[in-house]
Amino acid sequence: MSKTPIWKQIVLSAVLIGVAAGAWHYRTQIIALWQPATKQAGRDTAGPGVPVLVAEVALAEDSLSFAAVGTGLAQRSVTLRAPSGGEVTELNIAPGKRFTKGDVLMRLEDEDQRLALSLAEARQERAQSEQERYTGLRDTGVTTAQRFEDAMTAFRIAEIELEQARADLADRVLRAPFEGIAGLAEIEEGDRIEPNEAIASFDDRSRLLVEFDLPEALLPRAEIGMKVRATSPSSAGGALTGEITAIDSRVTATTRTARLRAAFPNEGDRLRPGASFTVTLDLPGDRYPMLPELALQFSGGALQVWRIDAGGLAQPVEVRLVRRRGGSVIVDGPLAEGDSVVVEGLQRMRPGRAVDVLNTPKGGAT
Structure with missing residues (x-):
């Protein structure tokens, strides 16, 4: 061979x-x-298809979770003050003691006021008797009009003096202004105090209010009744759930924030006014297109993505970045849910260029 x-x-x-x-x-x-x-036939003018990987556009809400540190306040809080001066003869105030509205918190020595009341009552009774007697004589014509007027004036004066004596006696007693809990008293039984002297704090702690500041950019998202979560080092009971009860009517010019107030139930009286709270507020937003961050391309001073049209051709779409979220981006632009956008092969994209999709598209939301 x-x-x-x-x-x-x-x-x-x-x-x-x-x-x-x-x-x-x-x-x-x-x-x-x-x-x-x-x-x-559909790609005769577009040239050969460029192999690409694509993702499907989804719609997502631009929601935010905002956290801030606030200060706790009692639902109602006052400083008890002496209605008048004198010696303290009875003091019922004790830390943590609960009172109902009208309960006696403190009494002052009131002997002079009781005597003054008795004298005013006697004068009022005498003036009333004189007024009734002259009223009867006036009908018979025995007395003069002047004496009748004097009797009526004396009666009105006696009535006023009686009311004043009763008020002076009432001012010797300090009563609870509402249902609440007293703080530490700054006086002792037997002390002599001056009018308007501070006695103790008095709080209604059935609910605790927490105030915190919200940036003005987020203010349009906040509403009365919105749910709020809070934690505090002073409470070992875990997170608390409350709601927004008030939004300030103006923005502070120096901080560009507005004050918000949230109310939390205080079951078991575990929370205290003045404590610090970390408040978390979930703020809803508008719905926008969401897609993988790899789909973004910076070109000509603007962000764009490449959308695949019905003919299988790539077209540039200018977008505005709204927010990044775990490998995906929320953008604002003329994209619809279900649109296919290029995530691999961006460098070879040209307007109207045909593409060959090498994968099954998945949504941009995670």
Whole structure:
């Protein structure tokens, strides 16, 4: 058997290598010749399809979780003050003691006021008797009009003096202004105090109010009745759930924030006014397109994404970044839910360029 000359084997190998290299170089055109006629007809002017990976646009709410540190306040809080001066003869105030409205908290020595009341009552009775007597005589014409007027005036004066004596006696007693709990008293029984002297704090702690500041940019999202969560180092009972009860009517110019007030139930009287609270507020927002961050491209001083149209062609869409969220971005732009956007192959994109999608699109939301 004759053997093939070595030079022929070399030539044949070179030809095969050349054919293989040409097929690899023109692989895109060769693949395009085998595609269905309908697909090829739609891409005659767009050129060969660029292989890309795409993702599907989803819609997501631009919600935020805002946290701030606030200070606790009692639902109602006053400083008890002495209604008048004198010696303390009875003191019922004790730390943590609960009182109902009208309960006696403190009494002052009141002997002089009781005597003054008795004297005023006697004068009022005498003036009333004189007024009734002159009223009867006036009808008979025995007395003069002047004496009748004097009797009526004396009676009115006696009535006023009686009311004043009763008020002076009432001022010797300090009563609870509402249902609440007293703080530490700053006086002792037997002390002499001055009018309007501070006695103790008095709080209604059935609910605790927490005030905190919200930036003005987030203010349109806040509403009365919105749920709030809070934690405090002074409470070991875990997170508390309350609601927004008040929003200040103006923004503070120096801080660009507005004051919000939230109310929390104080079951078991575990919370104290003045304690610090970390408040967390979930703020809802508008719905925007959401897609993978890899789909964003910076071009011409603006952000854009490449959307695949119904004909399988890539088109640039300018967008505005709203927020980043765990590998995805929320953007504002003319994108609809379900649109396909390019996430791999962005460098080869041109307006109207045909693409070959190599994957099954998945939503941009996570």
